[in-house]
Amino acid sequence: MKRKPALPGPTDSWREITPGGTIRGGASAVFFKTGDWRTWRPVWNQEACRQCLLCFPVCPDSSIPLAEGKRTDFNFNHCKGCGICAEICPVHAISMIKER
Amino acid sequence: MNSTIEIRWHGRGGQGTKTASLLLADVAFHTGKYVQGFPEYGPERMGAPITAYNRISDEPITIHSNIDKPDIVVIVDETLIGAVPVRAGLKGRETILINSSRDVETLRRSLNGFSGELFIVDGRRISEETIGANFPNIPMLTAVAKACGLMTDSEFVEFMKESLGRKFSGKTQIIEGNLQAVIQTLEELRS
Amino acid sequence: MNRKSCLSGNEAVAYAMKQINPDVVPAFPITPSTEIPMKFSSYVADGLVDTEFVAVESEHSAMSACIGSQAAGARTMSATSANGLALMWEMLYIASSFRLPIILCCVNRALSGPININNDHGDSMGARDAGWIQIYSENNQEAYDNLIQAVRIGEHSEVQLPVMVCQDGFITSHAVENIELLDDMTVKDFVGTYRPVNSLLGNESIAMGPYESADFYIEHKRQQAEAIINAVQVVAEIGTLYAELTGRPYGLIEKVSMDDADYALVVIGSTAGTSRAAIRILRAEGIKVGMIKIRVYRPFPEAEVAAALEGVTAAAVLDKAEGLSGTGGPLYADVCTTLHRHRNNLFTRNFVYGLGGRDVKVSDIIYVFREIARESADPGNMQRMIPYRYLGVRENTHPGEQT
Numbered sequence: 001m002k003r004k005p006a007l008p009g010p011t012d013s014w015r016e017i018t019p020g021g022t023i024r025g026g027a028s029a030v031f032f033k034t035g036d037w038r039t040w041r042p043v044w045n046q047e048a049c050r051q052c053l054l055c056f057p058v059c060p061d062s063s064i065p066l067a068e069g070k071r072t073d074f075n076f077n078h079c080k081g082c083g084i085c086a087e088i089c090p091v092h093a094i095s096m097i098k099e100r
Numbered sequence: 101m102n103s104t105i106e107i108r109w110h111g112r113g114g115q116g117t118k119t120a121s122l123l124l125a126d127v128a129f130h131t132g133k134y135v136q137g138f139p140e141y142g143p144e145r146m147g148a149p150i151t152a153y154n155r156i157s158d159e160p161i162t163i164h165s166n167i168d169k170p171d172i173v174v175i176v177d178e179t180l181i182g183a184v185p186v187r188a189g190l191k192g193r194e195t196i197l198i199n200s201s202r203d204v205e206t207l208r209r210s211l212n213g214f215s216g217e218l219f220i221v222d223g224r225r226i227s228e229e230t231i232g233a234n235f236p237n238i239p240m241l242t243a244v245a246k247a248c249g250l251m252t253d254s255e256f257v258e259f260m261k262e263s264l265g266r267k268f269s270g271k272t273q274i275i276e277g278n279l280q281a282v283i284q285t286l287e288e289l290r291s
Numbered sequence: 292m293n294r295k296s297c298l299s300g301n302e303a304v305a306y307a308m309k310q311i312n313p314d315v316v317p318a319f320p321i322t323p324s325t326e327i328p329m330k331f332s333s334y335v336a337d338g339l340v341d342t343e344f345v346a347v348e349s350e351h352s353a354m355s356a357c358i359g360s361q362a363a364g365a366r367t368m369s370a371t372s373a374n375g376l377a378l379m380w381e382m383l384y385i386a387s388s389f390r391l392p393i394i395l396c397c398v399n400r401a402l403s404g405p406i407n408i409n410n411d412h413g414d415s416m417g418a419r420d421a422g423w424i425q426i427y428s429e430n431n432q433e434a435y436d437n438l439i440q441a442v443r444i445g446e447h448s449e450v451q452l453p454v455m456v457c458q459d460g461f462i463t464s465h466a467v468e469n470i471e472l473l474d475d476m477t478v479k480d481f482v483g484t485y486r487p488v489n490s491l492l493g494n495e496s497i498a499m500g501p502y503e504s505a506d507f508y509i510e511h512k513r514q515q516a517e518a519i520i521n522a523v524q525v526v527a528e529i530g531t532l533y534a535e536l537t538g539r540p541y542g543l544i545e546k547v548s549m550d551d552a553d554y555a556l557v558v559i560g561s562t563a564g565t566s567r568a569a570i571r572i573l574r575a576e577g578i579k580v581g582m583i584k585i586r587v588y589r590p591f592p593e594a595e596v597a598a599a600l601e602g603v604t605a606a607a608v609l610d611k612a613e614g615l616s617g618t619g620g621p622l623y624a625d626v627c628t629t630l631h632r633h634r635n636n637l638f639t640r641n642f643v644y645g646l647g648g649r650d651v652k653v654s655d656i657i658y659v660f661r662e663i664a665r666e667s668a669d670p671g672n673m674q675r676m677i678p679y680r681y682l683g684v685r686e687n688t689h690p691g692e693q694t
Contacts, residue, residue, distance in 0.1 A: 014510035014517075019451060020390035021503050021511055022489045026496035125467045129297035138466035141323075141408065160469070162564035164430070164462050165652045 033077045034061070040081035041099045044073055048093035055085035055094065104157035105248055106167045109240075110186050111176035114146040116237030120176070121152035123241055124248075127259060128156045131250050136161050149184045156248060172247055175199060176223070176240050181210050192216050197243050199223035199236045219243060221285060230280035238278050242285040253286045293537075294472045300428070300463035303435040303470055304370070304396050304456075305330035309340055310478035311442060313394075314365035314485070317345040317356035321375035322408050323460040324398035328370055350375035354382035354393075361391040362499050364490030366442070368393070372460055373400035376414045380421070386453045387422030387515060389500055390488075392445030393453040395423075396438065399560070399611075400460040401647045409648020410460040412559065416612035416621045422515050424454040424522050425589040429563045432470050433586075434458040436539060439473070442482040443529045449521040451488055459561040461648065473537065481536065519590045526587050543592035545584040546599050548574065552581030553604040554660050554667075557596070557626055559585045562609060562644075562651050569656035580660050591625045597633035605638040605667035607659045609682075611645045619643075619679040638667040644682035655683060 018024065049071070056064040056071050063079035065072050086094040107124070111117025118139040125137030136155040144150070153167045169189040175198040180186055190196075192215040200207060201222045208214055221243045223236025231238075238260075245256055260282050261275075268274045298306065305327050308316070316335075318328035328344075335344045343365075347353045353369050360367040371379065376397060386393050402413040415425060426441060428434040434456065441454040458464055473481075489497055503511055523543065530541035545563075548570055549555065556566055563584040573580045583599045585592065600606055610620025619627070623641035630637050640663050645651045659682065666672045 010506040012510075014513035017507060017510050017514065019514060019518075020388065020489060020499060021501055021507070023498040023501055024495060026498045028498065122467055126297055129469060134469050135297060136466055136468050138461070141461050141465070162430075162567040163653060164459070164466075164561035164564045166650045168652070 035063075035076045035079050038076075038079060038081040038099045040083060040096045041076070042074055042079065042081065042083070042085055043095050043097055044071075045093045045095070046073075048091055050091055050093070052090065054088050054090065058084050058088055060084070103159060104155055104161065105172065106170045107154040107156070107172045107174065107244065107248075108167050108170040108189075109152040109154075109174045109176060110180050110184060111150055111152070111237075112146075112180070113144055113148045113150050115176050116235055117150055117176050118152050120174075120237040120241040120244075121154050123263070124154050124244055125156075126263065127241075127245050127256070128154075128248070128250055130259060133157060133250075134160050140166065149180055151184075156250075170194065172197065172244065174240055174244055176236055178202075178207075178210075187211060187214065190214070190216070195219065195247055197221060197240065197247060199240055201225060219247065219289070221288070223285075226281055226284050226288070230284055231274075231277040238281045239285040242282045243289060246286065246289055253290075256286070257282055292474050293477075294474070296470050296472055297467050298431060298470050299326075299465050299467045300431040300434045300458045301326035301398065301465065302330060302467075303431040303472075304438055304458070305334070306472065307435045307438040307478070308368060308396075309334045310473070310475050311366075311368070311439065311482050312340045312479070313342055313368045315343045315345065315356075315360040315367045316369060317347050317353045317360065317367070318369050319347050319350045319353045319371070319375065321350070321372050321400075323400055323410075323464045324370045324372040324375070324396065326464070327396055327398070350378040351382060354379035354386065354395075357393045357395075358382060358386050358389060358391060361386075361393050361487075362389060362490070363492045364485070364487045366446075366485040367391075368395070370396035370398065372398045373402050373408075373414045376418060377402060380418065383418055383421035383423060383453075385500065388511065390451040390515070390518070391453060392442075392451060394438070394441050394445060395453065395455045396434075397455045397457045398460045398464045399457050405647075407647040408460070410462050410561075410611075411646045411648065412457075412610075412612040413646070415455060415457050416614070418455070419589055419621060422452065422519065423589060424450070424452055424519070424526075424587070426454065426456050426526075426587050427559045427585065428456065428458040428463065429561055429584065430463050431458075431466070431468050432539070434463065435470060435472065436533065436537070436541065437586075439478055439481060440526075440529050440533050440541065443532075444522065444525055446485060447522075447525045447529075448488065450518050450525050452515075452518050452522065457560070462561045471537075477536065481533070522587075522590050523592065523594075526590075541586065542595070543585075543587040544595045544599065545586060546581065547584065548579075548581035549583065549599055549603075550581075551579055552602070553579040554581070554664050555600060555603045555606045556580070556582040556656070556659065557585065557606060557608040557622065558582060559588060559609075559622060560611060562611065562656075565651055565653055566656045568653045569660065572653070573657060573660055578660070578664065585622065588622070588625075591629070593625075593629045593632070596626060596629050600630070600634065600637060603637065605640070605663040607663045608639060608641050609659070610641060610643045613643055613646065623679070638663070638670065638673050639678055640666065641679045642682040643680070649683055651683070658682075 061078040125135040139152040195217040223239040401407040401411045445454040534540040608623045614621045619641040
């Protein structure tokens with residue numbers, strides 16, 4: 001499990017921020033949850049899914065995690081509900097419902 | 101400042117004038133002098149007039165400007181007389197070395213009756229006889245080095261042998277030809 | 292064993308690079324700096340260095356490659372001039388913002404337009420706000436010595452900034468002069484091994500150059516400002532170490548005959564050498580003249596310049612670049628800022644000179660000294676006359692009427 005890097009906050013002085021603006025730990029975007037922008041939410045029908053993996057590469061937010069070469073349920077931390085995955089699925093195993 | 105010799109070269113692009121001025125700096129450097137060797141740059145093309153400069157001194161040289169009042173002017177291509185101001189800055193007490201097969205009187209007239217020392221080197225004939233091509237820069241360099249009194253004739257031949265050997269290592273014909281040009285120039289200057 | 296030789300400024304710099312043996316050199320050619328990567332690439336081809344030479348398609352790419360390379364922990368160098376420097380302009384700011392000690396050999400040449408290949412300081416002066424350390428060289432010896440010191444200055448933990456080592460195009464870059472070279476081991480020991488503070492290939496996973504919102508941008512710049520201010524001390528320290536090694540002293544400025552000078556010149560680059568001859572001539576006449584040569588222009592050596600100008604009656608500031616502010620050149624602006632804080636009553640004149648390679652003679656410098664001596668004799672002239680001048684420009688169409 002990645003540890004969230006110690007990032008400077010808006011109250012840190014100029015002496016405390018990292019020189020060059022360097023972020024230690026890297027790939028810190030993972031820790032900024034942008035999923036709360038959603039108005040529509042994808043639902044994965046696991047039985048209907050044929051594991052063709054057409055959905056995973058077209059997701060703009062990398063919100064379809066893979067495990068051992070197979071797709072797993074959506075990671076809703078960053079999913080914006082754009083519906084591209086539902087559009088591309090050849091067997092309609094993904095449906096879009098209203099986000100409550 | 102009195103110990104500084106200032107030299108201006110006039111040639112055409114492709115004749116080796118720049119190389120000769122840099123070689124002269126090298127020769128003088130090896131005798132323990134302080135030197136400068138620098139060409140003047142502008143739109144360059146084969147055959148276009150180029151100017152190069154040298155300063156040779158017993159004292160460190162700090163000036164970084166062009167030379168207005170040379171002690172020695174070297175004209176590598178005599179067609180430049182009248183085309184570029186080869187006598188600019190001269191008062192008649194200096195030395196002009198010129199690559200030509202013409203006689204002293206004719207040349208003095210073409211140089212508006214210049215009253216200083218005039219040395220003529222038939223660089224074209226010497227280089228054609230020794231190197232097999234019209235490359236007057238080595239004969240002119242030899243003449244200038246002698247005019248500056250940098251080293252004895254035999255020392256200069258030794259220096260050029262070593263320098264040419266390094267520059268053209270392996271190409272014995274070129275080294276031999278250029279060395280012969282040096283020796284012949286020195287012989288002709290002596291007489 | 293130190294070795295005496297006879298080299299052009301470009302050859303000297305390329306030789307220093309060979310002795311430094313950087314990890315990566317990305318380069319694109321432009322007159323009059325071309326000979327530097329050209330000579331260096333033959334060292335690479337002959338196996339005399341371990342450097343990865345990257346021939347790129349433009350100067351913008353050259354600096355981009357420098358940034359990528361240095362960010363990955365590689366000691367990186369390049370060379371350029373004039374419009375090449377201008378083309379990499381946005382990347383210069385990135386390099387200093389990333390705090391990467393990239394070393395750039397800037398062979399000063401006039402910026403187009405009009406197109407001109409000869410020397411002036413317009414190119415590096417145009418980049419003076421980019422956050423780079425700028426060191427200027429009077430001759431080939433200084434270009435060589437400055438490059439070696441630049442590595443230690445930029446990489447210093449209190450600095451971590453890129454460094455531009457400048458020399459005058461054609462005037463020193465293409466002129467062969469006497470030089471003393473250090474031996475390989477001495478240079479290698481002096482520059483040491485590069486130990487990057489941050490490296491993309493280091494043990495820790497990092498990200499460099501992220502977007503910084505209004506919450507952080509100004510703090511980031513404040514940090515860069517602190518680094519440039521720290522560089523003042525670091526340049527002096529490295530200069531002292533280098534002096535111990537070579538017997539050649541280096542500071543932020545060099546003072547010539549300033550102890551009792553009435554009239555002072557403030558000047559950058561090869562013209563300082565020509566000025567030395569002018570000073571000798573005028574001193575022999577009994578006129579007390581001196582010179583402050585600015586070696587390090589960024590950071591600006593305010594304290595040193597102020598101290599040097601203390602007892603002086605009048606100063607002429609020579610600018611080999613125009614900032615086109617309408618009030619004077621870039622060096623004049625910095626000197627005036629210094630004087631405003633330290634000595635507001637000094638009589639000054641600014642002479643913009645040598646643009647586009649206009650030859651500067653000993654007689655020109657003598658003229659400058661005589662002018663400020665003459666004008667400063669009447670102190671009312673400071674208010675009455677405009678200090679911003681041009682030296683050597685044709686004012687009239689009749690030849691012979693010019694100085």
